[in-house]
Structure formats: structure tokens, C-alpha cells
Amino acid sequence: MMGSRGMTLTGILKDGVHRLDIRVYYEDTDHSGRVYHANYLKFCERGRSETLKCAGIFHTDLAAQDLFFVVRHMDCNFLGAATIDDVVSVETRLHQQGPAKFVLDQRVLRGEEVLFAARVTLAMVNAQGRPQRIPAGLLQKISES
Amino acid sequence: MMGSRGMTLTGILKDGVHRLDIRVYYEDTDHSGRVYHANYLKFCERGRSETLKCAGIFHTDLAAQDLFFVVRHMDCNFLGAATIDDVVSVETRLHQQGPAKFVLDQRVLRGEEVLFAARVTLAMVNAQGRPQRIPAGLLQKISES
Amino acid sequence: MMGSRGMTLTGILKDGVHRLDIRVYYEDTDHSGRVYHANYLKFCERGRSETLKCAGIFHTDLAAQDLFFVVRHMDCNFLGAATIDDVVSVETRLHQQGPAKFVLDQRVLRGEEVLFAARVTLAMVNAQGRPQRIPAGLLQKISES
Amino acid sequence: MMGSRGMTLTGILKDGVHRLDIRVYYEDTDHSGRVYHANYLKFCERGRSETLKCAGIFHTDLAAQDLFFVVRHMDCNFLGAATIDDVVSVETRLHQQGPAKFVLDQRVLRGEEVLFAARVTLAMVNAQGRPQRIPAGLLQKISES
Helix, strand or coil: CCCCCCCCCCCECCCCEEEEEECHHHEEEEEEEEEECHHHHHHCCCHHHHHHHHHCCCCHHHCCCCCCEECCCCCCEEEECCCCCEEEEEEEEEEEEEEEEEEEEEEEEECCEEEEEEEEEEECCCCCCCCCCCCCCHHHHHHHH | CCCCCCCCCCCCEEEEEEEEEEEECCHHHHCCCCCCCCHHHHHHHHHHHHHHHCCCCHHHHHCCCCEEEEEEEEEEEEEECCCCCCEEEEEEEEECCCCCEEEEEEEECCEEEEEEEEEECCCCCCCCCCCCCHHHHHHHHHCCC | CCCCCCCCCEEEEEECCCCCCEECCCEEEECCEEECCHHHHHHHHHHHHHHHCCCCCCCCHHHHHHEEEEEEEEEEEEEECCCCEEEEEEEEEEEEEEECCEEEEEEEEECCCEEEEEEEEEECCCCCEEEECCCCEEEEEEEHC | CCCCCCCCCCCCCCCCCCEEEEECHHHEEEEHHHHHHHHHHHHHHHCEEEHHHHCCCCHHHHCCCCEEEEEEEEEEEEEECCCCCCEEEEEEEEEEECCCEEEEEEEEECCCEEEEEEEEEEECCCCCCCCCCCCCHHHHHHHCC
């Protein structure tokens, strides 16, 4: 899915850092003229979803096994502000991995400027919200990617 | 849930018209300084949900029977624009009802000014998206409310 | 911005039809397991924004002239349902153009299956919401693209 | 705007804690059947907006002075999960206040169960995003409320 001159939907995973380009649209902005703060969390979730896809992991397969990723903790630093028409990049890198959780570092950048930085702790639950062990095959796919 | 001097979460159903008050927040606006167009559809969906609750119908009960309401058609007229801090009212009235669909007329007003008007056709599906007959008890609850 | 094997952020404009690929993420779905109905309008707005960019028109430039596009009317047909991980395509084509409005036909497809189809009437306003003539240069850029 | 038996749009400010009731709608949920994580930040922003209104402060007045609140930091703990039809309460209390920032503690509860807890640092900027001192009158209004 990768083009010669840019990133496509799936983004690029290189040297342990995944990078996804995202355009800022009307829907992302608010009346201050900038991106609404909670939407940086949406951008990060898109980055995580594409990182998983690069490792061959799909939400549809997980849901079929009654498994869902949930965010347990997110420490969010709002450092700058994107505006409409901007193209921002979401960077995702694995910080730490355990039997029941992942810790990721994520940043949203416009060029070299860091607009948003967060450390995110993810866990796995079933449809009733009960914690589940992360399947061994999934951990292996991620560590190999 | 109804207060003496205003509407609460559930809104008011009177003479066949349901009315729900909604505040406009940062999240609802876009960089033009007004409410983002697609958010009027969200406001209408909130109005429909509270109309159903006034008739004793809850999405949780429907989901437990593998039933979900879906919008099939919506003719949307964007006539004005709400801005931040505004309180708007969503009006919902039944236009037509059949064994497998409802047609509603909905409006979003600020005071007397109509900002948005739509005719909405709703149907019922299961989790696989297949059309389902609307349960007789549900039709009765709505026609009696 | 176009890659060799796929569409990038800007999409592709060919034979008068613009096509933009969009991934369905967690944020787009609702508890029914499908894309929330109002989000098809967001997808269409992204398609319109990228269509304008292909014609060399940017919201930032318009905003600097106190010009904003607004949706006046949208006739929405919800024909199918996308689910998480899906890649859908937004097609945008010009139906009609006047001194103060555009009418577009837009569709959201998954492969060959049409999930959503709408006719959209757009007008131009200033920050106070007053109707504005569409600049002649803008009309020319669009008709030439 | 306060009713006799429940909270209305503005919520209740008592003993330094503001409380706002919010209904969970289709738009708030995702395909896991629960509220999408970023939407707790929207709920908190609604709580902050109504807290300000209780102190006589309106975003429209601030915007007229070219002043906007922005979130600088938010430490988010996702502890539980709301589902459709739930009524949740957003609690907002002032933790600390300085010449250029506020620190708030916010929680989202369903009954006694804490679903989300965050410490939020807010600052003030102008439309260009430059930091601004918080007007003295505004600080006074908040400390007196």
C-alpha cells in the first residue's frame, strides 16, 4: 500500500517507529481556529491502528476472538496547535511490553514541530470489559515488526 | 427527571412533539466559528433517543434483542448556524409509521429561529445489518406516547 | 503527493471524478458495530476538501479572505454499512455550478458496493454567515480541474 | 436554569465541586460497545464550560476579547466504561490557580463508580495561540463562585 513519494493509509514502520500522515479537516477544528484538543487522541488511535496493521494485526480478527484494546492511562502534553489544511504526522513507538499491557510513546508533529506528545498504556479486555491476557502470537508479531 | 423551570436530560414530550435542549460546546464548533454541519445530525439523534426514552424504549433493551435503529434516509436543510454557548432545541415529531420503518420530522431551533430541518426515515436491523420488523410492543408504546 | 501504488492524502482526480480512500477507525464506529451515520457526512467533507486541493484551493486561503464553504442542503441515502478496518472510497463529482452555489454528487463505496450516496448543495459565506459570491478565480480553477 | 428534581444544562456548583449530568448516546460509543476513550475528554470539557458559566464566564465574551482557554496537560486515567443510555456525572473542582493557568481535577462517574479521572492544566491564549494573562476579573469570578 506504499507509494513512491509519500505515505499511504497504512503509514511507514521503520527502525521501530511508525509514522502516519493525517490531514486536518473542518471536523477536527473548533471555534478557536485550531484542532480541538481531544482530537489529538483520535489521531494517536489512528496511528496505533495502522501500527498494528503493519504487524499484521486487525481489530476485526481481535473482535472475532472477543478481544478489544483499551486505553488505561494517557499522559497528554498539548505543545502546539494544528490548523485546517495542515498535514501532521503521528509517530508511534513501543516503550514497554508486558503479558497484559503495552506502553507506547506517541507524538503528533507538523514538520519538525512537536504539537502533541503522550505516553499511552494499553490493555486488552473482552466485550464485558474484563481484562484479558494478550495472545502470545500477537506479542510475537509486534516484537518482530 | 423533569425540573420545574426547564428541561432535563430526557426532554419534554407534549402534543406529539418532543423537545430537547442542547448546549453548544467547543467540540461542536469548527474553524468557521459555527457548529460543524454533521453535528446537527448528532443533535437530532440525541433528540430521537430521548423521544424513545419518553416512550419507555431503551437502546440497551433493543440491543439485548439484537435490534438496532438505523437511519435509511435523511433530507437535511441547513438554514442557520449555532455558535458556542448557544442553547438549541431539538424538536422531534412522528410523520409516518409502518411495520418496518418510521418517518420523523426534526428541527433544531435557537429560540424561534429554525437552524436545521430534516425528514428522517428509520428502519430496524440486527447486528448483521439485516432488516427486522419493528416489534409490535414498541410500535404500541410509541403510538400511545 | 501521489504514490505509485495507491492514493495518498490528496486522492485522485480523473475524468471529473475525485476519489479519496479513507480507513475506518474506532472513532468512526458506534455500539452497533458499524460506522455512525453522521460520520459519512464527515467522510464526504474530507472528499470535498481534497477535491478543492486538487484544484489548488485551500481553506486557509479562503479563510484569509473571510470566505467559508457551508453546506446548505444534503440529501443522504444510507445504503450499507462500513465496519472497523474497512477502507472506503469517497467519490465526488460536480453536478451543477452557479454564481453562488455548487451542487455535488458524492458516494462512499467499499469496493463496488455503494454504502452512502448524497447530493450536496454548497454555498459561500463570510464569518458572520452572510452569503458571498464565489470568487471568479475559484470557479475557473474548479471548472478547469 | 435549575429544576427541582435534577440538574439542567448548567449543572450544579456546590461546596467547590461542579456536577454536570450527561447522557451517553450512539455518537459517544464505539464498536466495542463502550464509550470511545477520547470522548471522556469531551465530557470533561462540557463540565468545564458549565463550571465557567456558573461563575458568569462565557466563551463568547472571552472570544470577543481574543481569549481562548487551551488544555496544556491532561493526565488521564480510564478506570471503567460507560455504555449507551447511561447517565454519567462530570465532577470538576479547582486544584490550583495561578496568573496564567488553572489546574483542575475532573472525574466522570456512573453513580458511585469512577469511570475516568484526570488532572487538567489550562492556560489562556489569543487567536494566534500566544499565551495571555488570565484577566483579573475572571480569576475573581472563579474564586468567588
